[in-house]
Amino acid sequence: xxxxxxxxxxMSGDKVEVKILMSHExxxxxxxxxxxxxxxxHFIQTVTATHNxxxxxxxxxxxxVSKNPFLAFKFGGGKPGEKVSVTWVDNKGDKRTDEAxxx
Amino acid sequence: xxxxxxxxxxxxxxxxxxxATGVAAQQKSAIEEIERYRAALxxxxxxELWEARGDALWKEKRGPKNASLEQCDLGLGPGVVxxxxxxxxxxxADTNKVEDLESRLVSCMVMLQGFTPEQAKKDPYxxxxxxxxxxxxxxxxxxxxxxxxxxxAGTHPKEVEAYELGRxxxxxxxxxxxxxxxxxxxxxxxRIRLQDLPNLLxxxxxxxxxxxxxxxxxxxxxxxxxxWRLLDCFRQQRFPELxxxxxxxxxxxxxxxxxxxxxTFDAPSIKR
Numbered sequence: 001x002x003x004x005x006x007x008x009x010x011m012s013g014d015k016v017e018v019k020i021l022m023s024h025e026x027x028x029x030x031x032x033x034x035x036x037x038x039x040x041x042h043f044i045q046t047v048t049a050t051h052n053x054x055x056x057x058x059x060x061x062x063x064x065v066s067k068n069p070f071l072a073f074k075f076g077g078g079k080p081g082e083k084v085s086v087t088w089v090d091n092k093g094d095k096r097t098d099e100a101x102x103x
Numbered sequence: 104x105x106x107x108x109x110x111x112x113x114x115x116x117x118x119x120x121x122x123a124t125g126v127a128a129q130q131k132s133a134i135e136e137i138e139r140y141r142a143a144l145x146x147x148x149x150x151e152l153w154e155a156r157g158d159a160l161w162k163e164k165r166g167p168k169n170a171s172l173e174q175c176d177l178g179l180g181p182g183v184v185x186x187x188x189x190x191x192x193x194x195x196a197d198t199n200k201v202e203d204l205e206s207r208l209v210s211c212m213v214m215l216q217g218f219t220p221e222q223a224k225k226d227p228y229x230x231x232x233x234x235x236x237x238x239x240x241x242x243x244x245x246x247x248x249x250x251x252x253x254x255x256a257g258t259h260p261k262e263v264e265a266y267e268l269g270r271x272x273x274x275x276x277x278x279x280x281x282x283x284x285x286x287x288x289x290x291x292x293x294r295i296r297l298q299d300l301p302n303l304l305x306x307x308x309x310x311x312x313x314x315x316x317x318x319x320x321x322x323x324x325x326x327x328x329x330x331w332r333l334l335d336c337f338r339q340q341r342f343p344e345l346x347x348x349x350x351x352x353x354x355x356x357x358x359x360x361x362x363x364x365x366x367t368f369d370a371p372s373i374k375r
Contacts, residue, residue, distance in 0.1 A: 067324040070147025
């Protein structure tokens, strides 16, 4: 199973700033191994962040995103103590969901 | 005629001076750009993922003795992790050796968890698709010293011996390039391509360099330990492969760590 994400969510003025680190190989499918065989593509395809059950960010990713990606965004309407939940799904169907409390 | 030559010569000199300042300005801005790149990445340093994994591994019961590393003495007493990296390498009576962090972790895995030394040393570095315990433990332990000043004692006779040995290795010239560490790291303002090379004999550079390792290498997607840093320096010098946690590697670490005393530890960092 995939390693947990590191999620930080903090108030920044009247907005909530969310910073997420994901642990993922993000293999493009373009590279070859030492024997010359193509390394199969393995990358995150969708990222969804929700707050109080409402989607605040939804992203479609491709193989151009770096290994161990970092994502930061802001949204309005959050309050300290509430939770932000983030889910990613990759092209092999692996997924991971983690949440953080807004500080 | 003569006057014309003088004018021409003056013009050539002026052009040369302009070119020199131009190159200097270009170099400076390239270095500044790299610094800006590092600062931009620093906010989301993936080394935190290693730190979190190392934290869990530290507490996990593993090995034949089914024990955690929580009672490991890293130099400040059993179980003390906070600040431990700032006193390493250090002499440990239980192994009768000077040990750096990596060799101490190997010793703890052997003494507490019951691994054989071969098992504990088997996978020192991670790679594509390969996560190893050592990298994560190193990231976790070093992160607990962030913001603290380096204070390697180096007073025990074995520590003095290791420091002296490390100093000799630093200046030892050899290999097909006839290089020593000092060839690149004993002169001010040296570069490899655009990468500044710290002069490790200058206290300011020595502090800055040592306190920035281990680091997440963006180009490799891995957290690299100080043992790895030395291994790769030896490779670049075309020296024989530096054996993981060998006495030579610990001695060289002792030399570089003690020379960084007083510097504020600020790692795991992020590097290109």
